[in-house]
Amino acid sequence: RLIPVVHEQGAAHMADGYARVSGRHGTVIGQNGPGISNCVTGIAAAYWAHSPVVIVTPEAGTTGIGLGGFQECHQLPMFQEFTKYQGHVTHPARMAEYTGRCFDRAMSEMGPTQLNIPRDYFYGEVECEIPQPSRLDRGPGGTRTLDEAAELLATAEFPVIVSGGGVVMADGVDACQALAERLGAPVVNSYQHNDSFPASHP
Secondary structure (H helix, E strand, O other), rough: OOOOOOHHHHHHHHHHHHHHHOOEEEEEEEEOOOOOOOOOOHHHHHHHHHEEEEEEEEEEOOOOOOOOOHHHOOOHHHHHHOOEEEEEOOOOOHHHHHHHOOOHHHHHHHOOOEEEHHHHHHHOOOOOOOOOOOOOOOOOOHHHHHHHHHHHHHHHOOOOOOEEEHHOOOOOHHHHHHHHHHHHOEEOOOOOOOHHHOOOOO
């Protein structure tokens, strides 16, 4: 479902918010060049919040690249600091491959990815196989590492809990609170994750 917006920056923040609340991909697309440059702030926020956002960036058509094509600019460097993966479609036959990879990497690495597509690849027909989504299971860790963690906690003199995105994504706020109470440990929130521990807790 396409949700039109007034400004691309708002669209990027909406995609980030949707990803945080739903645990699913947030997706945003804007006008190429100056349009998608407005998304940089929202994508940077998503990067630091570990939100699985996919930004689709149309770019100048292949016959206009390097010749001042419509709103041409270097779009991959704009987002390279704030994306986990950048897929640049180099041929229409690879559209499904790059699209699938961007969606998979956004979820497996918990952060934004960029799908960069020349404008002329949005039109025409192509035969390709759409890859099945690939999802990694996120577990609590192996027996040895859990035992080591328990030993560290049991012998720590002044434990402090840094609660963040992992706690939120694991739906573990209540478990984190119980652990903090059992250890008598103070809790701090990691950057952009004030939602990972109740602020009202003593």
